[in-house]
Amino acid sequence: MSNYDIIIGLEVHVQLQTATKLFCGCSTQFGAEPNTQTCPVCTGMPGTLPVMNRKAFDLAVRTALALNCQIAPFTKWDRKQYYYPDLPKGYQISQFDLPFSHDGWLEISDPKGKIEPKRLRIQRVHLEEDAGKSMHDEVAGSADSRIDLNRTGTPLLEIVTQPDMRSPAEAKAFLTELKLLLTYLGVSDCNMQEGSLRVDGNINLHVHTDAGKIATPIVEVKNMNSFRSVERALTYEAERLWDVWQESKQKLGDVPKQTRGWDDQANITRGQRHKEESSDYRYFPDPDLVPVTVSSERVAEVQSGLGELPAALRTRLETSYGITPYDSDVIVNQGRAAADYYLAVADGVADGKLASNWFQQDVLRTLNDRSLTIEQFGVPATALVALLKKIKGGELDNARGRQVFAAMLDQGLSADAAMQALGFEQVDESELVALCQEIVAANPKIVADVKGGNAKAAGSFVGMAKKKNKNVNPARVQEICLQLIAQM
Amino acid sequence: MLSRQDVNKVSLLARLQLTEAELDTMTSQLGQIVGYVEQLNELDTKSVEPLSHPVDVKNVFRDDVLQPSLPRETMLANAPHASDEFYLVPAVLGD
Numbered sequence: 001m002s003n004y005d006i007i008i009g010l011e012v013h014v015q016l017q018t019a020t021k022l023f024c025g026c027s028t029q030f031g032a033e034p035n036t037q038t039c040p041v042c043t044g045m046p047g048t049l050p051v052m053n054r055k056a057f058d059l060a061v062r063t064a065l066a067l068n069c070q071i072a073p074f075t076k077w078d079r080k081q082y083y084y085p086d087l088p089k090g091y092q093i094s095q096f097d098l099p100f101s102h103d104g105w106l107e108i109s110d111p112k113g114k115i116e117p118k119r120l121r122i123q124r125v126h127l128e129e130d131a132g133k134s135m136h137d138e139v140a141g142s143a144d145s146r147i148d149l150n151r152t153g154t155p156l157l158e159i160v161t162q163p164d165m166r167s168p169a170e171a172k173a174f175l176t177e178l179k180l181l182l183t184y185l186g187v188s189d190c191n192m193q194e195g196s197l198r199v200d201g202n203i204n205l206h207v208h209t210d211a212g213k214i215a216t217p218i219v220e221v222k223n224m225n226s227f228r229s230v231e232r233a234l235t236y237e238a239e240r241l242w243d244v245w246q247e248s249k250q251k252l253g254d255v256p257k258q259t260r261g262w263d264d265q266a267n268i269t270r271g272q273r274h275k276e277e278s279s280d281y282r283y284f285p286d287p288d289l290v291p292v293t294v295s296s297e298r299v300a301e302v303q304s305g306l307g308e309l310p311a312a313l314r315t316r317l318e319t320s321y322g323i324t325p326y327d328s329d330v331i332v333n334q335g336r337a338a339a340d341y342y343l344a345v346a347d348g349v350a351d352g353k354l355a356s357n358w359f360q361q362d363v364l365r366t367l368n369d370r371s372l373t374i375e376q377f378g379v380p381a382t383a384l385v386a387l388l389k390k391i392k393g394g395e396l397d398n399a400r401g402r403q404v405f406a407a408m409l410d411q412g413l414s415a416d417a418a419m420q421a422l423g424f425e426q427v428d429e430s431e432l433v434a435l436c437q438e439i440v441a442a443n444p445k446i447v448a449d450v451k452g453g454n455a456k457a458a459g460s461f462v463g464m465a466k467k468k469n470k471n472v473n474p475a476r477v478q479e480i481c482l483q484l485i486a487q488m
Numbered sequence: 489m490l491s492r493q494d495v496n497k498v499s500l501l502a503r504l505q506l507t508e509a510e511l512d513t514m515t516s517q518l519g520q521i522v523g524y525v526e527q528l529n530e531l532d533t534k535s536v537e538p539l540s541h542p543v544d545v546k547n548v549f550r551d552d553v554l555q556p557s558l559p560r561e562t563m564l565a566n567a568p569h570a571s572d573e574f575y576l577v578p579a580v581l582g583d
């Protein structure tokens with residue numbers, strides 16, 4: 001038994017895929033020249049008024065519903081006030097006590113069995129605006145920090161979980177599933193390098209003692225720039241918290257919440273300077289924005305337009321396509337476009353398992369080897385269907401099928417054209433039977449063997465048949481020979 | 489009532505540097521304002537619905553349609569200190 005439980009909650013910021021900012025028509029495009037995407041509204045000039053982007057709100061509601069949240073019929077906007085050079089208004093428009101959604105959940109599972117299936121609760125999801133970026137270039141030796149306000153006012157969704165995760169692996173699984181869900185919904189590109197998805201973690205321990213479980217002070221971990229860093233940072237922090245507990249015996253409430261930053265190179269977290277004043281945001285309702293009401297009809301409408309989400313698609317693949325949970329997980333986790341490719345192939349060839357094998361072993365492997373996306377993949381689903389039909393029908397065996405596949409991939413050929421290019425021809429059935437009759441007649445010893453109960457002996461007919469005609473289907477040769485012998 | 493310490497904290501949050509004398513003045517003046525507003529607490533509001541906006545109007549959304557931003561020179565012209573591309577501020581170190 002371990003000495004403690006790890007308690008983790010996450011705060012995830014997701015940039016919504018809108019063309020314009022939350023309260024003005026400036027572009028949200030990443031990577032533009034600094035300070036070229038700003039206007040008096042997003043820089044907080046006196047006398048300006050924010051007007052909310054309908055799409056941002058719709059995407060927010062869509063996401064919250066997919067996370068099984070309750071949508072508040074009435075929601076309002078608040079000013080979260082703090083001074084920082086990248087926040088030109090001196091406050092961030094956010095949501096304090098009446099977020100537009102609350103109390104949802106997301107299920108994590110792992111067919112590889114590394115984590116137990118679990119429903120993780122979402123405390124709230126709210127909409128807010130992003131701040132700008134400040135850069136301090138120490139190399140240049142300048143005493144100034146540079147401020148770029150392009151990002152100021154970009155719509156962000158903040159997703160706050162309950163402290164339901166019990167290991168860094170569960171935290172990583174949650175993020176992986178969340179990201180997949182968001183990309184299926186098409187609400188965010190979730191690009192962590194571009195800051196479209198940011199994660200902060202809250203972590204503490206429940207230490208097992210003779211006097212029962214004792215909670216240690218909570219630490220917030222920031223600067224985790226990939227899901228892998230999240231897992232590593234939280235693993236490191238749990239161990240550090242255990243060391244701190246053994247030394248200090250500090251309990252929750254004994255010290256204020258600490259913020260630590262993850263250093264990916266050094267593999268450690270470091271304490272960040274404590275900003276005692278920043279804990280007081282003095283929220284109050286933004287008088288420039290009017291509360292929003294959401295009717296139950298509107299909620300039902302958005303709900304019905306959610307489309308098939310990853311969890312439902314996994315179940316459908318298992319039940320309707322006859323593939324294992326492991327296989328359906330692999331397929332669904334490739335994203336919507338790749339899953340659609342699989343579905344098109346499986347439907348076309350009417351064989352979920354055959355399609356799954358080829359999708360994973362041949363299509364996915366090629367995508368990985370060549371660093372391609374499914375959109376860039378050279379063999380359309382219809383072409384793969386044509387090939388798999390030939391394999392399923394016995395016209396090609398797997399080995400030849402792979403050769404045909406390679407030719408289709410590299411030369412952009414159809415299955416038929418690739419077969420022609422390779423000199424693969426389908427052998428006429430009557431020709432095949434005649435060939436089998438010939439070799440069966442010429443090999444009485446093998447026939448006797450087979451008749452004596454050694455059906456495997458018929459395998460040597462395949463080699464003989466191939467010598468006579470390289471295009472014969474091995475499985476078919478064996479089948480016909482066995483039939484002929486049975487009739488003898 | 490508002491204490492001197494409260495005012496000190498609020499000034500810190502607002503990035504205002506007050507002298508001792510100003511702190512005294514502010515404590516007294518802000519205290520009067522807070523005391524005046526405080527009178528509202530004498531009312532019984534048990535049966536009154538909480539108000540989140542003073543004007544009873546419905547929200548209007550904007551379509552997600554691109555509008556031209558202002559030229560960078562125009563935006564930066566208002567800054568006390570700027571380069572050709574950035575606003576410049578006293579060094580912000582760490583997070």
Ligand SMILES: [Zn+2]
Pocket residue numbers: 021024025026037038039040041042043153
């Ligand atoms: Zn703007």
